[in-house]
Amino acid sequence: MSKEMTTKDGKPFDRTNLESLMKRRLFYTPAFDIYGGVSGLYDYGPPGCALTNAIVDIWRKHFVLKENMLEVDCTMLTPYEVLKTSGHVDKFADWMCKDPKTGEIFRADHLVEEVLEARLKGDKEARGIKVEEEKEDPKKKKKKVGKVAAVKLEDAVVQEYEEILAKIDNYNGEELGLLMKKYDIKNPATNGELEPPVAFNLMFQTTIGPSSNLPGYLRPETAQGQFLNFAKLLEFNQQSMPFASASIGKSFRNEISPRAGLLRVREFLMAEIEHFVDPEGGKKHPRFEEVKDVELELLNREIQLAGKTHVETTKIGKAVETGLVDNETLGYFLARIQLFLLRIGADPKKIRFRQHMANEMAHYAADCWDAELLTSYGWIECVGCADRSAYDLSVHMKKTGAQLVVREARKEPLKIEEWQVELDKKKFGPKFKKDGKAVEAAIEALSQDLREKLSLDLEKEGKITVEVKGVGDGQVEVPKELIAIEKRTRIENVREYIPNVIEPSFGIGRIVYSICEHNYWTRENDEARGVLSFPPTVAPTKVLIVPLSSHSDFKPFVRQVSDKLADIGVSSRVDDSGASIGKRYSRNDELGTPLGITIDFQSVKDNTFTLRDRDSTKQVRASLDEICKVISSLVDGSKQWSDVASRLPAFEGQEVD
Ligand SMILES: Nc1ncnc2c1ncn2[C@@H]1O[C@H](COP(=O)(O)OP(=O)(O)OP(=O)(O)O)[C@@H](O)[C@H]1O
Secondary structure, eight states: OGGGOBOTTSSBOOHHHHHHHHHHTTSEEETTGGGTOOTTOEEEOHHHHHHHHHHHHHHIIIIIITTTOEEOOOOSEEEHHHHHHTTHHHHOEEEEEEOTTTOOEEEHHHHHHHHHHHHHHHHHHHTTOOOOOOOOOTTSOOOSSOOOOOOOOOHHHHHHHHHHHHTGGGOOHHHHHHHHHHTTOOOTTTOOOOOOOEEEEOOOEEEOSTTOOSEEEEOSSSHHHHHHTHHHHHHHTTTOSSEEEEEEEEEEOOOSSOBTGGGBOSEEEEEEEEEEEOSTTSOOOTTHHHHTTOEEEEEOHHHHHTTOOOOOEEEHHHHHHTTSSSOHHHHHHHHHHHHHHHHTTOOGGGEEEEEOOGGGSOTTOSEEEEEEEEETTEEEEEEEEEEEETHHHHHHHHHHOOOOOEEEEEEEEEEEEEEEEEEOHHHHHHHHGGGHHHHHHHHHTOOHHHHHHHHHHHHHHSEEEEEOTTSTTSEEEEETTTEEEEEEEEEEEEEEEOOEEEEEEEEHHHHHHHHHHHHEEEOTTOTTOEEEOOOTTTOSSOEEEEESSSOGGGHHHHHHHHHHHHHTTOOEEEOOSSSOHHHHHHHHHHTTOOEEEEEOHHHHHHSEEEEEETTTOOEEEEEHHHHHHHHHHHHTTSOOHHHHHTTSOBOOSSOOO
């Protein structure tokens, strides 16, 4: 895949170089490294933390602040009952298959994907089509499927493989088993037969407290905590709808085969929004107008079934109007997600939105679109945006009896004609004794259609028969002296409903890595000089301060500049090492530091400094006050280098690069 990827300036992208840069400069590192590491667990170093924090900070401003969302921070430890009710205990699983001889475990969809991709590569070679080899990283685990012999496949088989790969996320265990049989997919290392795929639950189980009778899990998403607090949040919001809650925190998934660095890990930072909306009235959004002209690349189900991976962009207003995207609220968030990704430096040509196929959706979702970013690992889901309907609130309400509903005064009272049941409670108790409550509940739960039918039985036969589980043989007769069923008119002044939920769910680690890929390039004619062109708003450190040499005259100026930057809230680093200025800048290009201030002999004379732009390497010269004003406007994102450079005198006196 890496051969198809290019950097912003159109040169081939080299993943090995970027990943080694990120590890060398401590963006991230395998956790427990000196103990040999545990796959899927990583630690972030200083630039990785700063980059993550900056992205989270922009996320808060872009979503929470802008839309007055209610941020919560809920516990990660979650009791069994909650996740049983939400469906995760039974359904939050991937398919794995085991080699009974070696004990090796494979994630079934990943294995099918890797084998078919390798065979397609072999086919290309056999046809004489040049295939670029990925450089091997000796420290990285080898892919399960090694190089496959150059064997030409029939054209029809190539097409079948390509169609399967385009839909690889959509197969269930049985279907994956059939594919493995049909295409003779075995353990790639030993060619041994594999057992059919079985479901593997991805949650980490634990027990809460010393008595070990309260089983629990580490949460696999932050959403459940938000749902459980719904009634309190609604009250906090003065019963006003629609509203959204938001949460940022770690989630845990026991992935079968973590791979691709930060992209599939077992512990990761999530930022999730639960937007609660009235299901009636087309799920309108009050701010949809503001985004209706945002253009998105939208791959719906039909387009994917046709095997396409790319479409023309569509205005989100049009997409909602034509039903391509189901409703305004979902559309609003898709547009806002794209604006966020662009704001933090995603390449506009490498963003698309892909609709989930019906059988691919999570157990709770009614519709779902993923924001995917193109990386050297292919298109990667970085944000899932699901319409979870009223699923979660309904199941928790049913289980606990908590009223997770909205009550709204009706503008016009509603007249409802309905079949009402009246029980003679005085006679009811003595007749049914201990079963009274169960019989009463079964009658209350009767549907309108059944009530109508039973009213006729009552008239004709003087009694009705109702099904009551666990009482006698399950059929209970109720005589007409105990019950009346009549059609009456009820006036309803208050409307009660369970809100639907639209949930944008961001995997921050995947976004951090993809943004690094999108912003990585190397200087002209020098592959060793990597640059990370993060926008100043997200860059881990904003300014590098470089005194021309270690001359003692420069020291007070270094202090003056770094204090002034700290005063205006801008992060900086001093590099007063003996390396050449060019080398010092080059080291910080790798960290993505967008601006550099040089202190030279001129600074000592007239208190002016040079300010250097990382991407163009152009410099200007001005007083510290002027430079700080410029830096502020660049770092808060209100200005670009091109806006400010022309206003200040250019500086060309000193060769720094
Ligand atoms: N194992 C993981 N490692 C890193 N990020 C993850 C992982 N699983 C999910 N995410 C992130 O959390 C977001 C929301 O989670 P969601 O449940 O929608 O993912 P998912 O559909 O299970 O992902 P995938 O299909 O890739 O496993 C994803 O868009 C992704 O950015």
